[in-house]
Amino acid sequence: MKKHNFSAGPSILAEEVLDQAASAVLNFNNSNLSVLEVSHRGDDFNHVMNTAKLLVKELLNIPQEYEVLFLQGGASLQFYMSALNYMGTHNTGGYIDTGTWSSKAIKEANKTGRSITISSSKDKNYNYIPKDNYISTPIDYLHFTSNNTIYGTQFHKFPQKYNLKLPIICDMSSDIMSREFDITNFDLIYAGAQKNIGPAGTTLVIIKKDTINFNKLPSYLNYHTHIDKGSMFNTPPVFSIYVCMLTLEWLKNKGGINNISEKNNAKANLIYQTIDNNPLFEGVVEKEDRSIMNATFKLKEEHAGLKSQFENICHESGIIGINGHRSVGGYRASMYNALEIESVDTLCQIMNYILKKS
């Protein structure tokens, strides 16, 4: 039975991508070699790396003054690395705290300098996006998380570099490639691949090349090392980058970000309307800040008895990955690019069916 994969990440990939990836594990580009055993210095992989970078630039409309990198260590290493590279005169980073991932970024910033929390939605278990981001202290940069996988909130309007006159750093791990945005608002964007870019194992970094080069930084932790070496400072995660390339090609063939964004909106509208129209369920976060990628919802307390019935039918229908994160509870439907609206529809039909039967 086909699975409806709502996993939060690593997450669903397109079937075409998986077919091509499996075939390249056996025979890559008709070389009679597996993509797993070719040199990263060879022409075939060079072509993969360049194509993947070009596709990122093309899909996101990235101007020349930015570089695209494929690194390792996930957003978790970027939390520290971004602070290490962007702390300047004030030795202080400004952070908008919208949940677990922002908090982790703050923790790592404090390992290399100081952090100031500009605003936070911690008072309501992060169920909204703070709108008032007044900055009263001198800071070197502003950092925020564009989409909060765990809570299901998303910035629908970004803090503006033009107003703030500050470098803006954004963790876009869970919504990059899902909607159009103006890259020139940002100095640094990073994103673990395992949502909309490809499989786990690589981290996409988009960086304005004129960032200060602090020569004394450890080589791996200095963005300029990777800019200078074209993401080949060390042996790159060859297969992960290859599957990212395939996924980006798939996205381009699907009509690019504009097109996928419409599809993503349709999926989100469907599930949120179902939640709002179904008296058994309720959404977890403020409506205006709802994430297009991760819809969080619960059975209302008075209907908690329907839990196992709902979950059993989901299980029988091939739905996986909808358990909410332990810090929120309830359910979370992650609807990344590769998820078809039919999967969302299956979930919604089950929610409606439970209502009819109850």
Add this chain to the structure above:
Amino acid sequence: MKKHNFSAGPSILAEEVLDQAASAVLNFNNSNLSVLEVSHRGDDFNHVMNTAKLLVKELLNIPQEYEVLFLQGGASLQFYMSALNYMGTHNTGGYIDTGTWSSKAIKEANKTGRSITISSSKDKNYNYIPKDNYISTPIDYLHFTSNNTIYGTQFHKFPQKYNLKLPIICDMSSDIMSREFDITNFDLIYAGAQKNIGPAGTTLVIIKKDTINFNKLPSYLNYHTHIDKGSMFNTPPVFSIYVCMLTLEWLKNKGGINNISEKNNAKANLIYQTIDNNPLFEGVVEKEDRSIMNATFKLKEEHAGLKSQFENICHESGIIGINGHRSVGGYRASMYNALEIESVDTLCQIMNYILKKS
């Protein structure tokens, strides 16, 4: 035509491993999901991670006081991370300099403290392993590279912790899993996977758990973070670790390290005998320090005219990856675990054929 893959890394993997890997990209454990789209928190991947760790422990006979980790960022990040974690009272690491990779480790150590070069073979373009490693200055640890991929040298006798009364750190990227050794001689071993462990994308770390925990280190760069979280501090490179597990299973089924070590010795004996008995060629390094993994050799200067003939026949015979590194020149045959002796034999036959025809 079957390729004889002598690449230095990423390098040849066993055919059975590639078949299983390709099949799991399409359908992992009969889950109707790809191994690329399952949650790293799910039972299936937990089993992979645990099995991979257990196989490392079993194959290398690792006692309880050590932990096995699968990280990211390659040896290149370990150069810095090992120094950061092991610099102590003396703020000084001692290094045996046996070439490019040792030099890079020294460079990164200097980013967090001081390094002292205990001995070096730089005087002869790293064509031997320094034997006199007298330590005159107080240091916190001794670091060396067990096998030097680029030059083709290898430690056949390790510096002994018992004599030195110091933590010993070893970069075993290119010869781990190729021969038996006593793990208790080491406090920290690290190795990029892409030679004998699996594909590129993950770094094996074997660490004595009682190493000091400097709490203030950046989380990703602190070994204790990964010990505490069982290599799941951040999303691990799922597929790379899965293929490592398959490769380690393959190695166990082949009779383990003892058995593969005999095969590796046979391959090395074959090529070195061929080099020594063939007046057209010469080895690059001191005989007593020759690497079992990477054999470096050249056409003697007076026979340089045979270069294109030799290379053409190699190419026609499906041999790939034997060009020497630019800092050494000539040829390098990397003979990792998965390379069959038939491939070495093919190369040797060509060398003999050239002699007969010349």
